[in-house]
Amino acid sequence: MKNNKQEIIVEAALEVFRDKGYANTRMADIARRAGVSYGLVYHYFAGKEVLFDVIVEGWWGQLYQMLKDEGASDTECREKLENIIKFFLDTYAEEPNLVSIFVTEVSRSSVYHTAGGLAKFRTFFSLTEEIMREGQKKGFLRSDIGPHYLTYIFLGAIEAFISIMVLGKEEVTRERRDRTINGIIKVFLFGAGAD
């Protein structure tokens, strides 16, 4: 429960954007959900797009921070990969609306992917790829496959799990979180094939 109106509005926007999607969200909906007047939303945010960008920027900020931290840390590769998965699952547990919006409105939106949007993704992938490359260099990951291939597969698997949760509006229990991390890591590192 935030006190200041600005945060209340952002919180309300998160909910509405998640429920209805960007295109079907009305500024009036946000104001109503926030319990503030129509005009106040415009008092704090220049417009619908700005409000959306504020939210998305917050997400990218968290994501980059985490990836940079992992990249810089000297934990071993496997733990880094686990931490990345953990980040998504834990953020989903704490801020499901934020992650939902990322999955449904940003991740695949052709609309969002214009100039600036695409650049965000490239950074996201680059930071991850750096970790993969390091893993290869250290002999932890196989080197006969390009690091960006590994990146795609790894992030694709995470996104698939997250998407399922988002679309099904599922809860993530602690136990499920660990099982999911374990499953993804196991398959990613050792493969789905029987020995």
Added chain:
Amino acid sequence: MKNNKQEIIVEAALEVFRDKGYANTRMADIARRAGVSYGLVYHYFAGKEVLFDVIVEGWWGQLYQMLKDEGASDTECREKLENIIKFFLDTYAEEPNLVSIFVTEVSRSSVYHTAGGLAKFRTFFSLTEEIMREGQKKGFLRSDIGPHYLTYIFLGAIEAFISIMVLGKEEVTRERRDRTINGIIKVFLFGAGAD
């Protein structure tokens, strides 16, 4: 080059939906791109949503058909998995707009995922899971991980590659196609871990 107007309109809709996304697509755009009058679009399709659904249904139809064929065939598991990847890549090569729309407007759209939409996905996943389950039974895939986990990871990886292509509007050469199939299969079956 299609002859009949109905197909021309669908073709135009595919292009515009891809370029602008559903929400930003104007019926006027479709008519203009198709080179027909505004009203003719409504002569053939009851409205924007119907037109979109026609397109999406077509996609689901192809996808289900392929998965059912694979499920019923007696080719070995590895080949089935390859064929699934092949399907996405080949369809993207032949009908990039269709696949793009699937990725950007259907796959993760909170809007699409209501009622009927979700059911489509469940079917998609079930059919794939069936193949995974069979692979486990035949001893080809590891059994210490649930079949739906394998499904998520496998499909997630494919989707990630497809998404990259879609968002970057990339071409798929024959050579790239094979390399991608190979990469996904290798990692999925044997893991990204060294040795």
Added chain:
Amino acid sequence: MKNNKQEIIVEAALEVFRDKGYANTRMADIARRAGVSYGLVYHYFAGKEVLFDVIVEGWWGQLYQMLKDEGASDTECREKLENIIKFFLDTYAEEPNLVSIFVTEVSRSSVYHTAGGLAKFRTFFSLTEEIMREGQKKGFLRSDIGPHYLTYIFLGAIEAFISIMVLGKEEVTRERRDRTINGIIKVFLFGAGAD
């Protein structure tokens, strides 16, 4: 059951105009109900308004004819008044759609009442007023009230009954017809007051 297409179309138009009203009637509805193609309606009738006018003209023709016949005949006044009521009730029994359209689309329509339309009504009232005037001259009707007053009240009463039937889509049995005629005549001639 008419054979030639032209009449079939008029018949269909009668039904649709009655069911939906002029404004909500689509040319497509008429074609469909008539079981003919879209274009054929235009082959025979220049447009929606023309088709409507054909119908309405037919009604006015019958009405005028009846009133002129009554005006010219030498039956006594009471019988003339009865015949006027009878005309409405019998026409309703035989052609309910025609009478319905008159009541709902012509009689009170501000749209219809432009120039030509208003003139039709004046003729209708004049012809009736002539009969009232004659009744006064022959000492059958009271003369301390203007003939057009009598006309309004008389026709108003008839229209009220017809409207009830039309709006309730009621049937007129022979027995009901006679009772209605009797009721209107009794009250109109002798009043509703107890002696």
Added chain:
Amino acid sequence: MKNNKQEIIVEAALEVFRDKGYANTRMADIARRAGVSYGLVYHYFAGKEVLFDVIVEGWWGQLYQMLKDEGASDTECREKLENIIKFFLDTYAEEPNLVSIFVTEVSRSSVYHTAGGLAKFRTFFSLTEEIMREGQKKGFLRSDIGPHYLTYIFLGAIEAFISIMVLGKEEVTRERRDRTINGIIKVFLFGAGAD
């Protein structure tokens, strides 16, 4: 001259609905006539139909109120009947647009007479019939004719006069009003027949 915009819009709507009829009224016409922007009409009223209903409900409200008052009062029957006529004529004098709309768009409209619309009329007739029935019981009105017959004839006569005024866009002078009341009452109570 009303102050608040909402009333101004209703007033403008009354004028336009009267002039052009419901079907031919454009929301833009109403906004223009009210001197407000297009959007403001929608700010106050959900749509064209709602705006129309607001107007019509107002009419029914007044009408019912009057009939209930008359039904409950202990004035004698003749005066009640006079008051009913008076109500229509006076309302027409003060709010000609309202009465016009009732006559042209509600009273006989097949469109209006669906579901709720028909019920309104039944109430209108019932309330009037109650007065007739009371008149019969008190020996003021003849009892050999059903009360609803009397109702139809009485209301039919009033409506005929009102319609003439509406369609002719006539003014009602004080003198004309009294003459009309007197005429209707005389014929209704004592008949048009010469003794």
Added chain:
DNA sequence: CATGAATGAGGGTTCATTCAT
């Protein structure tokens, strides 16, 4: 005669944004 594809102007409605209070 008969068909139905094709046209496009027109109208109701939505909603982001502005602004006076």
Added chain:
DNA sequence: CATGAATGAACCCTCATTCAT
């Protein structure tokens, strides 16, 4: 800070009418 009335461009859809076959 806060409100919500006011604006109007934009868009989906309807449907009378035309016309090629």
